[in-house]
Amino acid sequence: MTAERNLPTLSRPRRPGLASLAVLLILGGALGTTLLVMRADDRISVIRVTQQVGAGRTFPLEAMEEALVADPGGEYAPWSDRDRISKRYARVTVLPGSLLTNAMSAGTGEGLAPGKGRVGLALKPGQVPNELQAGYRVQVIHVPRAGSEQGEADLLSPSALVDSVSTPRMSGSTVMATVIVDSAIAPEVAAYASSGEIAIVDLPGER
Template identity: 35%
Template sequence: MATDTSAPTREDRERQRASRGIRSRATSTPNGQQPSPPRRRRPALVAIGVLLIVGGAALAGLLALRLDAREPMIVVDRTIPAGTEITAEMLRTADVAAEGLNLIPVSEADEVLGTYARTTLREGQLLDTTMLQTSSPYPAGSVRVGVPLVAGKVPDGLRDGDEVRLIRVGDSTGSGALLGTGLILGSAEGESGGAFSGEGSGSSATVLVTSQAADAIVNAAGSDQLGMALIRRGVTPEDANLTSGGSVTGESVE
């Protein structure tokens, strides 16, 4: 009987198995495991991430707008001595964030005009309701006079709210005389030096005094015979101890 040469031999079968093993290893991972299929995206998590990003941006924008919510408020345009009646020329406006403060908006400007400064107001200061009062703080029978501040006859560093003695300075033939007590309300600076030190020409101050003492004080100031002595600091017009001549209380400087 003739041999069937078409049937695979043992060597052929081994070569076929070896060939299949090589192909299997070529498509496997280094540790012999088959590669895992690609992961599928989770649409719900992606949507939540997008919402968080958009919501955070919106919140940041809202906070930025809130912080920049500025409104026109009333600002002091010049130094205003305590007790001065407020007029439109003394004020200006500025846009500021005023939430939670007692600042006065421009819409209420009419309510400010005609009121009085409770304390000295400085230029650029934001005006609030605690700085004003509806009635004049000046004591009955008091007047305001302007006097020069002469170096050597007034203390250095005088400022608004200082209570002072007003003295007619004596010469070599006589002693000085107490004209009364007064309260420094404001000043006008001279060409040089401090407005309250008496340095420089033209320095002057507005002083609150009794009407009885006013004439004598103005006369002494006009003849360059007016001197001042500091009694105490931080006095309001309502608390000032105004006298005309006689004895003076509150000798120590506070």
Template identity: 40%
Template structure:
């Protein structure tokens, strides 16, 4: 006798025999390399984020302009100051440590106060305009404004009396109505005497002979002018010699001649 458990259908076991059984599932394979890569990506992302935050707050010292410098003028040390900027600015700002080199260069453009100095703003060569020359002046206190001069200042040059009287130009003559300060060397620098200030100015070629002659005699005074102005070309005031008085004195009557020195000393009328 055949039981229900022994029945087969199409040569396969009956479905009843599989009741309550689970199909085996393949075991998941672990991949250590992928896990390590994931950890590296997480750690690397954290480090990059920390670096960006740190760099965004990092600041470096660079050179800023403290006072205006005209184009073509030598850049003085007094025109430079230190400022801190972000290191991710992307521009070629000149580091503060190069300030000594900058003082040996010339401005290629007009430098305004507060500007950050870049390599494109400076040049190692002089840029004196055509038709002008640079003349040196050795000045003492009283021959220039008390506040001093800066490269780029507009000045007028006047002839003054010298101690030796060797200048052939009359005192008060305008030697250069609109010169420009090219460079200034303070006392004690570059072997300059303690009581002298060396000032270099640019003047037109035709004015250079008189300026150099007066400068060699120490007979030049410098006056500071407003920007764009020049001194008027006025002739110096002529002084009239004082004539002796022809009026009779109290002891002389209009009708009598003046007494001689001998008569005055003896009292003879």
């Protein structure tokens, strides 16, 4: 009986380096996926401005939209604050597409944009509209006293912002108001206000 001879088999050379590389690639891919998921979780909803908002004007709700960004540590105004932001004023002109930061807006009594100044007015009945409130837009008008050389009224500021109003306790009393105007005309407004020659007109269409 002929003995069967087994042919020698060729052993495959082991390549531990390739195996290790494959494991590293798998682990690296899994780690990259995990980081992407974690970073996606870190993104926050902030406010993006869709319309130009001039300095000293409020932020309309229709001029804001939601945007997702990586959390930079509280620099941007969160989307959840949009109602509060709509009652604030722009410190500077904000262009469309800008992500709104907390430093871009101010409430009444806060910092002003460059070129703006606050002027205090003591207004008597007939010089101020009823129920004037902070945040209203008004015209500031110089109304000369009767018999003065300047017989015609003069528009000093076409769209001033009311910063604060002190409502009198008694009807017919003087109303104390502070308005924000261009700093170039602030001294003139203050001078006429001190002599009682200032009147303001409410502009409800610009609120």
